[in-house]
Amino acid sequence: MFFVDILETEGLGNRSYLAGGREAAVLIDPPRDVERVVAAAAGRGVRIAYVAETHVHNDYVSGGLELARLTGATYLVPAAARVSFDHTPVTDGDTLPVEDGLTLRALATPGHTPHHTSYVLREDGREVAAFTGGSLLIGSVGRPDLVEPRLTEELARAQYASAHRLAAELDDAVQLLPTHGFGSFCSSSQAEGTSSTIGRERRTNPALTKDVDTFIADTLAGLEDVPAYYVHMGPLNSAGPAPVDLTPPRTAGGREIAERLTAGEWVVDLRSRTAFSAGHVAGTVNFEADSKLATYLAWLIPWGKPVTLLAESPAQLAHAQRELVRVGIDRPAAAATGDPADWLSEGGALRPFPRADFAALRTAREAGEDPVVLDVRRRSERAGGYIRDSLHIPVHEVRDRAGEIPAGTVWVHCAGGMRAAIAASLLDAAGRDVVAVDDSFDAALDAALDAGLPLTTDLRR
The missing domain is CATH 3.40.250.10 (Rhodanese-like domain)
Known part of the structure; x- marks a missing residue:
């Protein structure tokens, strides 16, 4: 009997999937922090036979290259994607054996990107799950404007055709398992619920219920601003991301924090907005660790600018580091934890606002x-x-x-x-x-x- 485990990356609104059988599994669209994938596979008692990307991601840094290196898995990347590392290219119709009775079929579904590929899991000849990445989502589709503005309408038409291909080729009972749509800005609109099937989408998804011109007009009219850091994600993923270093940053005292602020660097207070407003180091900015830290900090901070993190506890700091590596902010310049009064330079006072x-x-x-x-x-x-x-x-x-x-x-x-x-x-x-x-x-x-x-x-x- 097959299984599908969902690995949520809530801060980015995305999902990865570990799917397999008794002995082997495939990981679809891996997160950057791959040790949780390895732990999930160990918990199931399966080896990871394949790591599969549906596309070169624009909203986060993939852990696929590192996961393949750690596990020895075959790394599947759409053949038309331009990447600079060793991989196994997949094209439309390729079928790969996961274990006896369980196979994975590649299905070309361009639209979110020109090379986008979905994967269909088949058990004993019956298709049971479709991993649709940024193609057909729950109640929506992936946005078509992240690659090149001049291609946006063309990709929107391709997205419509891909949705109809999935609906035409797959049975109603097939589980729909997209990567985007749970808060990610890669979705043209947000998911309506947390689970779905091809049959449900056939009845309700605008890409399958509207005519092509209406769908395209509505999709293009509804596109929101693109997070600024997205422009850096594709090149990082195409080049092959480096392994993650989640060791604690070096500790900064009040004097160094003041010097970094004077130098124009960003010092980010990770505490709750309630705690920050009650008193903070003047010049620091507040991005709550437990909210959409990665999305908004990466969006607002000038790319590559050093960042120092201030946290209530080592656990909060470690959580923030994990969130930030997912969007390419790999190593904080420094950090401090504990009492905010200890983050002040000599003679300083905490600054509140109402x-x-x-x-x-x-x-x-x-x-x-x-x-x-x-x-x-x-x-x-x-x-x-x-x-x-x-x-x-x-x-x-x-x-x-x-x-x-x-x-x-x-x-x-x-x-x-x-x-x-x-x-x-x-x-x-x-x-x-x-x-x-x-x-x-x-x-x-x-x-x-x-x-x-x-x-x-x-x-x-």
Whole structure:
């Protein structure tokens, strides 16, 4: 009997899959931190016979090369992908034996990339699971605009054709097991649920229910901004990523932290936004270790700039290191853990800023204050409603566009508080007076019942 184990990489919104039988298995789209894959295989008592990439990834660094080296597995990469390391190229229709009664078939599904390949697991001649990478996703498809802008519409058409090929060739009961779609920006929209089958997607997926022109128009209209670090992932994966070094960084004291800040380096406080706002080293920025640390830090930090990490504990620091290597931030310049007071240079003091909710913002307006309201959500989120007279700058643009923010105290909000905390810390580090709105935007609807916090969906105003 076959098995499929899901290896979640929640911070990036992706999945890898270990699939096999009694003795052997294949790993689809491996994460960078491969020791958890090795542990999963050991737990199953199987050897990893194949490591398979559906495509050269644009959103994270693959651990495929290292995993193949460690396990002796055959490394499968689509033949049309341009890579610089030893591998076994796979083309459409190639069938590989995993063990007796269990085979893996390659199925060309271009669209997310020109060379994208899905893999279909077959047990005793019956197809049971389709690993679709960034092709057909749960309720969506992988976005077609990450390779080359001039190819976007062509790849969108290919994506539509690939989805229809999968639906035509596979039975309704075949499990759909995509890599993207669980929060990854590689998805053209987010997954509707956590599991699916080819039959369910045939009935509900826009790529299979809309005509091609409507699908393409809707897909292209719904594409969000691409995280800035994506441009570096493809070249890293094509060249062959180096093994991961997760040993602790060297420890920095308060004086060194101050020197790094003076030099213009990034010092990142990994604590919760609540702890950070209560008191932090002036000039540091807040990216919570337990939120989408890798995505947002890699998106906002200038690529290659040294980063020092400040954590509550060695465990929090180790977690952050693991998250960051997945997006190519391999070695922090330094780190410190423990009491924030120990991160100060001599004579320094921790700097706080206030947190509030939308009701407090309404109260401030009713009291005659004229706060600057900064909305750092995505454009698609703002289209669903926003606070009238608010300024809109998505969080990943705040640092470069800070000069557009009017003078005065800036009340920063997003949809739930995490991105607002990032933006507030960036502005605080630049010397602005800020209030971080740590509240669900749904609460703004309640506050809007009073004229003190009017909302609008008219984007012309």
